Amino acid sequence: MSPKSLFEKVWDAHQVVGETPDAPAVLYIDLHLVHEVTSPQAFAVLNERGLKVRRPERTLATMDHSTPTLDFAPGETPPYVNEAARKQVETLEVNTAAHGVQLLGWNSDNRGVVHVIGPELGATQPGMTIVCGDSHTATHGAFGALAFGIGTTEVSHVLATQCLLQRKPKSMRVTLRGRAPANVSAKDMVLAVIAKLGVDGGTGSVIEYAGEAIEALDMEGRMTVCNMSIEAGARAGMIAPDELTFAYLKGRERAPQGAAWDAAVAHWRTLKSDDGAQFDKEVVIDATTLKPMLTWGTAPDTGIAVDAAVPAARHASDTKAAQYMGVTPGESLQGLKVNQVFVGSCTNGRLSDLRAAAEVLRGRKVADDVRMLIVPGSKSVRDAAEAEGLHDVFQAAGAQWRQPGCSMCIAMNGDRGEPGELIVSTSNRNFEGRQGPGARTVLASPAMAAAAAVAGAIIDPQTLSEAAHV
Amino acid sequence: MSETATGFKSLSSRTYVMAQENIDTDQIIPARFLTTTSRQGLGAVVFHDWRYESAGAVKEDEPLNSLDVTAHRILVAGRNFGCGSSREHAPWALADFGFQAVISSEIADIFRSNAAKNGILPIVAPKAAHDWLLAHDDVEVTIDLDAQRVDLGNGPSFEFDIEPFAKHCLMEGVDPLGFLMARMDDIAQFEAARS
Structure with missing residues (x-):
């Protein structure tokens, strides 16, 4: 068998129907994250056609963009910036209730920014396909998931079918060689990567980040790096899961438990690019000379x-x-x-x-x-x-x-x-x-x-x- | 123009040039207008902060404010148009304003995918043709989607690539959701095999 990259392994495992010259692949989506801004018009499509959410258990909603960050007392209306923001959040509450989708709303101790809560809950796992109507969905790639942002029409596709029509992207590997100096954070690293690639350097590609400086990052740092992949134009960013990844996920609410955990980890250990895996483009950056x-x-x-x-x-x-x-x-x-x-x-x-x-x-x-x-x-x-x-x-x-x-x-x-x-x-x-x-x-x-x-x-x-x- | 009820076949119109590179989706529609739950009427806020002062007054020197879009359906933009956020509100706003095609030397992935789903034909032009279009504002252009050809008259006419399924959907008015729904048996089989 020819060597495969991490991205190819995840892609291949999710093809319901392979692509042909005439039609893109039908790609299965393991986790669909939903928020108030890019979902109302998608739920409207389902409602107009009398369709249901195909897999509510694979759909997780929160509210984060239009929500005020000011304190308010229980029972009070949140201090929204305007009526439109209030209506948008309430529309999400109505849509998720009508379709049986879990909403981490105002009363949830797990509410938060969609790309922060997925990993926190252990909903984000290695080898998954994860999408959200949000370009920073690449964040979840820090766990070795293939995670990318989609438009609202595609949100309606995933709600209705749990699948997306996708052409296979190109692949790129960005290797940060050596250890970064102690005062250089994950943010500094990714800003350096984007400066090197340019805002369009990753267009059409999924980036795998590798190298000693990436491996030395904790999970939160890896999320920071993958998060900004779109700022280089890339569809997604990924990092191969390792012991740090497994330790982060173990015991989290939505992570597998018991024997299922052991089986999952055994599978997750296979999720890395094989020796000799081919990338359409390789970029190497010397991490030892990076600065804030x-x-x-x-x-x-x-x-x-x-x-x-x-x-x-x-x-x-x-x-x-x-x-x-x-x-x-x-x-x-x-x-x-x-x-x-x-x-x-x-x-x-x-x-x-x-x-x-x-x-x-x-x-x-x-x-x-x-x-x-x-x-x-x-x-x-x-x-x-x-x-x-x-x-x-x-x-x-x-x-x-x-x-x-x-x-x-x-x-x-x-x-x-x-x-x-x-x-x-x-x-x-x-x-x-x-x-x-x-x-x-x-x-x-x-x-x-x-x-x-x-x-x-x-x-x-x-x-x-x-x-x-x- | 000869657009039919079933879809996009060809388009003859004049160009409107925005030469700036990396025009991001926050420029196309600023985030504070994303609180809408509708996809209608967003043409009113397209390029809002280019067209209006922060206090709300119309910027008289912004050419978009006096553009007859019915004669200028084709937006020619600098390299890497549509970068940034995945908001489909960007093509909704452009389409509602009246644009029907965008030509650049490079178009960001998510915008490109969103545009084609909303009746805006995204065209990536070779550098020479793109340079010519940027240098010649307000020219008559004919786009033949079936032949995947752009006729620039006196300029360097060119052929362009488009993902075949996106082309099919644009031309025939095919609904991709219907296409996916028709594969529901495959999807159910895939799920059963994994569980």
């Missing part, structure tokens, strides 16, 4: 090392981006005045991310004119952070400790920046206006974001002075 990263522009491939200068414009779009961001080619980003800082999102809203931010904020203050929002990725993350006192650190520093949700990553729930404001954000997109019309976004790691909050300006966390401690 920041983006200077309005596309996620504009990451530069914290001590580097903004590069010269390659084309007109770069010039426009530099003008929008208020940065100058040839100059460093350090010292640039910051108005807001956001720690959260499906990229960096997990416990390890909050710990990294707390480490910088402990004993320090957020600068007077900076608003800092810390938004846990889920209720579970929030509870775990509070159990170890992180919320006290954040609040003592003057940051706002919010309820879970997508919040300022997509800025559709009322959490947003104002025109002209500079936001250092641990999220995944720095597109023009992404965090509010006219708002400017610098993507960074939680440590970098927290340091910017303290300094009131972009700064290398390592140079944040001890004197800032109070």
Whole structure:
């Protein structure tokens, strides 16, 4: 048998009908994650045609994008940004109830950002196919699942048939050779990968991340890396499961138990690229020379090392981006005045991310004119952070400790920046206006974001002075 | 144009050029308009923040605001159009506004798939033709979907690739959900074999 890549193994195991020149493959979907923004028009298709959700037990819904992150008392209406947001969330409640789909809603201790809760519940497992009407679905690839974002029409297809029509994507392997320095986080690594590939370098491909630096990451770091695959244009990102993966999943609510667990792990151990597996493209990056990263522009491939200068414009779009961001080619980003800082999102809203931010904020203050929002990725993350006192650190520093949700990553729930404001954000997109019309976004790691909050300006966390401690 | 009730056959219209590279789906429709539960009426907010000041005033110097889209059905965009989010609201908004085809040198995967499902023909042009289109705003173009050919008149006409099933669905008005539903026996067999 010819050697197969991890991606090919998962793909082949899910082909209901293989592709032909005339028609794509019918691909079976093991887990369909659903949220309020991209599902209402899909449920409407089912309702119009009198169709049912084929596998409610393989469908899991939550609400995260349009939900407020402000506190509200039990029994009160959540403080939605507008009526449309309220109606959208209530539409999800109605649709999931009518179709027998589990909704982790306002009353659930497991509610949170869709790509945070899947792994937390053990619903995300190696070798699965996972889809969601959300481009950051690649996050789940950290477990060796083939996970990708789909449009709403495709959401209706999966609801009705548990399948998708798909052409087999191309494959790419990105190897991060050697160990990354201690101050380089998973976010820095993936920003470096995207800078190398370009925003369209992964178009049409599934990326497998490999190499010592990837293996050395914990599961949360691996999720951060896979999460941003779409920012290089890739359909999905995957990492071969290993002992860390199994240890993370063991005992979680939806993970297999007992003998089923042993059988599952035995199967999961086979989910790695065989020696000699072929990839359409191979990219190798030396992890030992990586540095903490920041983006200077309005596309996620504009990451530069914290001590580097903004590069010269390659084309007109770069010039426009530099003008929008208020940065100058040839100059460093350090010292640039910051108005807001956001720690959260499906990229960096997990416990390890909050710990990294707390480490910088402990004993320090957020600068007077900076608003800092810390938004846990889920209720579970929030509870775990509070159990170890992180919320006290954040609040003592003057940051706002919010309820879970997508919040300022997509800025559709009322959490947003104002025109002209500079936001250092641990999220995944720095597109023009992404965090509010006219708002400017610098993507960074939680440590970098927290340091910017303290300094009131972009700064290398390592140079944040001890004197800032109070 | 000769679009029929059953689908997309050919299109003759003029081009509208947006030369910027990497036009992402947040530009096509900003996220704050995604609270809708409908797919209708989104043309009103397509490229909203390019067309309106943050306080709401119309930007008089934005050419989209005075575009006669009925004569300009073909959007020519800079490289890597439609990158970013999976929101199908992007092609819904473009289609509702009146665009029927997008031509670029590269089109992001999810947008490309979503566009074809909503009556917008995504066309990836060779670099020479794309460069010519970017340099010649407002030209008459004829797209023949069956022949997979774009006629640029005085420019470098070209043939384009399209996934055969997407082409079939666009041309014949075939519903992919119906196609999947017709494979329900295969799906049930697959499930039974795995359990």
